[in-house]
Amino acid sequence: MQYIQPFQQAFHDFLDGNPFHKEPENLYVPADYIMGLGGKRLRPVLLLLGHYLFDDRFHDSLPAAMAVEVFHNFTLVHDDIMDAAPLRRGNPTVHQRFGLNAGILAGDVMLIRAYQYLLELDRPHLLPRILDVFNRLAIEVCEGQQMDMDFEQAEEVRIEDYLKMIELKTSVLIAGALKMGALLGGGSEENAGLLYEFGRNVGIAFQLQDDILDAFGDPEKVGKKPGGDIAQNKKTFLFLKALELGNPEEKAHLKAWFSSSDSPEKIEKVLGLWEKLDIRRYAEEAKNRFQDQAFLALEQVGAEETKKRLLRELAGELLMREA
């Protein structure tokens, strides 16, 4: 991802220059900890790219890029509590390391800090518009997380509801980051809306890709053994599609496996059924459908072709990860 290096570098410099690092320590150390765990910084980079499509001075949007990254990390901290996750990017999660209360309160202050960064943009005439986009996506991310938790308990989950859930939980932040960047860069509402559509569809495709890689990925390339979602009984696209296509006996087996705890046999049996039902092909088709929609939207964005290519290549690279 050589071509996005200037955007990544600009963001890293901004991040390094803006630690929380204040009193009271027990509030801000956990916030700095999660922000320092790294990651691709995809969302802020997309926001800067959104700006750059319409205006070269993408540095002006760095506070907004920071807002979306801080917001994203706030969601990680609180989601990890709700999911009782012990690890995040190979390190202890915030609540695991600093305790439940620290996780809750550090998350809260990060969410507020995200709004402070939006105010630091010092773009008063754009602020209401930017805030509207941000508020909306922030609410939707919470709604997506709630749907995800609801699905864990639900008897039946429809594929369309699953797609809605991943749209809210994952995609709208990517889409909103691009849209905010576009608006800050002086892009029209129409172009900002098209970029939002691009991001929304890329985000869904990206999550479907994740579902596929988890089951069928090459462990060497994905970096973890296959079947993690199966082990955790996660109702992914693959599971839901198999329930839709399986015969009554297969459905009953699948449901039984997804009520049991992890075992090598369970993963093997489930993967066997998915292969028999050709689930991977359906998932690839769904992914490609969203991917095509994404690129169609990008094509219609009125911006320089050389600039749009950056987004196309970045999305392509993310979506073509070796399976």
Add this chain to the structure above:
Amino acid sequence: MQYIQPFQQAFHDFLDGNPFHKEPENLYVPADYIMGLGGKRLRPVLLLLGHYLFDDRFHDSLPAAMAVEVFHNFTLVHDDIMDAAPLRRGNPTVHQRFGLNAGILAGDVMLIRAYQYLLELDRPHLLPRILDVFNRLAIEVCEGQQMDMDFEQAEEVRIEDYLKMIELKTSVLIAGALKMGALLGGGSEENAGLLYEFGRNVGIAFQLQDDILDAFGDPEKVGKKPGGDIAQNKKTFLFLKALELGNPEEKAHLKAWFSSSDSPEKIEKVLGLWEKLDIRRYAEEAKNRFQDQAFLALEQVGAEETKKRLLRELAGELLMREA
């Protein structure tokens, strides 16, 4: 509090007309639950009064009043988790009734919703200023909560740090509500600043009053038996002042009692020591100092005397509650 009835009524009507009440239900039912538990709605009423001081059309500020009330309730939901509190206003707390995850996520969405209400003000030229006041107080409330939790573990807490903590945890929201109202009503920065000072000092006095009532209040009038703070080993002004004034033996006893669990004997002994050391007088003096500062600031506010009287009477009534 007859004279604030129009402001309370206007807020209640707005509140009734704006339930969360949306899908997904498991996200919004807990939010509506806490919002429906009642309370004096002091903060939104103060915001409307702040507006009214400078402009009669206080209804225009209802979305901001809603923002501070939603924010206040968000802090209650998350604080109750952190304090492991089972009851709030005589009802089960949100996490007690709906579970930990519901409490975390409902709180999050309420915080975001508060920002949405500020945007609904539709006052673009004032928005950056209002957001700046709101962001600042929101961050400070989190910092106050962290200080409060830190003090539970701390060996020594200085009285000035305790006063800072209650200022952040309790007062800045009251002060900020008044200031936001004043700015929205067209008040000058100077007048808005004076109202902030009024609210900040009233808030601290109010908390000291709470500390006093908890130990020395008439159970019939306060509505709970005395010594709740002592039972919970809360390091209030009374405790800290007794540590400051007691002889080494008394200090040692006090510390020992505040490391032990609740018993009638403990409360009796601690109250006995506080009476001996005349702690109540010191607390009343401190309270009166903040109260005087509050009224001094209010006096300097450039607004109609008949309107200022509303605030003076409201504060007076809150601070003169029967002990």
